[in-house]
Amino acid sequence: MSELEEKCKELFPDIRLKEPLENHSTFRIGGPADYFYQLKDEEEFSKVLDFCRNQKIPILILGGGSNVLFDDKGFRGMVIKIETEKxxxxxxxxxxxxxxxxxxxxxxxxxxxxxxxxxxxxxxxxxxxxxxxxxxxxxxxxxxxxxxxxxxxxxxxxxxxxxxxxxxxxxxxxxxxxxxxxxxxxxxxxxxxxxxxATEEEQRKIMMEIAKNRGQKQPYGLTAGSFFKNPSPEQPAGKLIEEAGLKGKVIGGAAISEKHGNFFINKNNATAKDIIELANLAKRQVQAKFGIELKEEVQIFTEKNGKTLAEKQAI
Ligand SMILES: Cc1cc2nc3c(=O)[nH]c(=O)nc-3n(C[C@H](O)[C@H](O)[C@H](O)COP(=O)(O)OP(=O)(O)OC[C@H]3O[C@@H](n4cnc5c(N)ncnc54)[C@H](O)[C@@H]3O)c2cc1C
Incomplete structure (x- = not known):
């Protein structure tokens, strides 16, 4: 353990070192975070922040991990997963x-x-x-x-x-x-x-109906939901990707869902690189066919131009 890691453990005994980020993303992709802190108590927030600032450790805030793509190499800094629950x-x-x-x-x-x-x-x-x-x-x-x-x-x-x-x-x-x-x-x-x-039972019935509709439209699997924002309500990203002929397209372990063109799936031990390559392909094809630029909805914390985006976005 490095001196800094020891110091960190001393102040925050619950902190985890080299925590695999794949365990904290619905994509199930991502290498280790140097430091990983599950924030259960709001009062602790400023203490952890002060520590990171003093030690110049970059911070990445995480919620449920349902809208993120982490780097295969992980994150060189502190991931603070917010788990306050009042x-x-x-x-x-x-x-x-x-x-x-x-x-x-x-x-x-x-x-x-x-x-x-x-x-x-x-x-x-x-x-x-x-x-x-x-x-x-x-x-x-x-x-x-x-x-x-x-x-x-x-x-x-x-x-x-x-x-x-x-x-x-x-x-x-x-x-x-x-x-x-x-x-x-x-x-x-x-x-x-x-x-x-309505009674609780009646409210549940309404929700079951909504959930059924949702299940019919969206695929199951390891995904982060819609990968791209819809350019407009009339031109949803899924439809553009489908019309570009990319539904079901596979690169490495990553696939575009057969069911919904805007759902990218970790089908078979995909890497972040596989997902990014697939996303770039979709962007290129949609641009070429419709002249429309797709913009990511998923927050990408992965390599770009030799520097990790995580480092750029981290605080
Ligand atoms: C199967 C599936 C279906 C989905 N369907 C929908 C849908 O219908 N509609 C929709 O809108 N989204 C959908 N999503 C995307 C996702 O659920 C939403 O974007 C969700 O709000 C992300 O919340 P999170 O806590 O998981 O954020 P995370 O994925 O943890 O983080 C996303 C971003 O928010 C930042 N962040 C997280 N918490 C905080 C905080 N407390 N303060 C500041 N920044 C923070 C993170 O740094 C990161 O940049 C879907 C995802 C999946 C996997």
């Missing part, structure tokens, strides 16, 4: 405050149990509250911006905790101020819901 209801005002680390599935269950409605359309939406706020995640016509009241955010620029109202977050399709400013870290979010007249 959920607090204000039943008089039909509001819920959820920590950034709360999985959307858990939040949805808790709201139904508390006879609140509003999140049902998110059945099957992977990831954490923090990841959803940052990327304005959504499905079935419900985006984060539609129900978010405010978010509590740690600003790395001045190490202050700030409350951002919905309108301050500049939400747009799969985008927000947080995505544009990697120094903004979501700590928790407040959502506006409504009282539900």
């Amino acid at each position: 959920i607090e209801f204000d039943l008089n005002k039909n509001k819920v405050v959820a920590d950034a680390g709360v999985p959307i599935s858990k939040l949805l269950r808790a709201t139904v149990q508390n006879k609140l409605s509003g999140l049902e359309k998110w059945i099957g939406l992977p990831g954490s509250v923090g990841g959803a706020v940052r990327g304005n995640a959504g499905c079935n016509g419900l985006e984060t911006k539609d129900i978010l009241i405010s978010a509590k955010i740690f600003d790395l620029k001045d190490s202050k905790i700030k409350e951002f109202k919905n309108k301050d977050l500049d939400f747009s399709y799969r985008n927000s101020k947080i995505k544009e400013n990697p120094e903004l870290i979501v700590l928790s979010a407040t959502f506006q819901l409504q009282k539900s007249d």
Whole structure:
């Protein structure tokens, strides 16, 4: 163990060294992170950050890992996986405050149990509250911006905790101020819901129906969801990739789903390199055939121009 690793272990005994990132991404791809910290307690956040800053260790924030592609060589720095999990209801005002680390599935269950409605359309939406706020995640016509009241955010620029109202977050399709400013870290979010007249059983039935529809459209397998943003509602990336003749295309262990052109799958021990090559092929073919530039929705923390993007994006 290096001197720095020893120091780190002494201050944060739960920290893991050389943690395989494949275990923390729905793609199941990624080499080791030098340091890996599971943040369970918000109070610890500034301590870990101070340590990283003092030691000049780059930081990468991780939520549920459902929208990331890690480098095959891993990450030379500290991955902070946000696993804070408090959920607090204000039943008089039909509001819920959820920590950034709360999985959307858990939040949805808790709201139904508390006879609140509003999140049902998110059945099957992977990831954490923090990841959803940052990327304005959504499905079935419900985006984060539609129900978010405010978010509590740690600003790395001045190490202050700030409350951002919905309108301050500049939400747009799969985008927000947080995505544009990697120094903004979501700590928790407040959502506006409504009282539900339906029984828990009735709400579950509605969700089962939504989940069934979703299952018919989306493939199973090791994936990070839609790889590219839709250039426009009329031109979804999946349709463009399909019309470029690439459904089912395989490079190495990676494949474009037969079911949905915008789903890239780790079919057989794919590397990040395989996925990137496949994505670049899709970009080239779609550009050549339709003159449209596809832009990644998945956050890529992998090699580019000899320097890892992770290093560039890391804080
Ligand atoms: C099968 C499948 C289906 C999907 N379907 C949909 C869908 O229908 N709609 C949709 O919108 N998305 C979909 N996705 C993508 C994904 O679920 C969302 O993007 C999700 O919101 C990502 O959240 P996460 O916690 O997993 O983020 P991660 O993958 O952990 O991180 C994504 C990015 O957010 C950053 N980040 C994470 N937490 C924080 C935080 N607290 N503060 C600041 N930055 C943070 C990370 O640094 C990274 O850059 C799907 C993914 C899969 C695997």
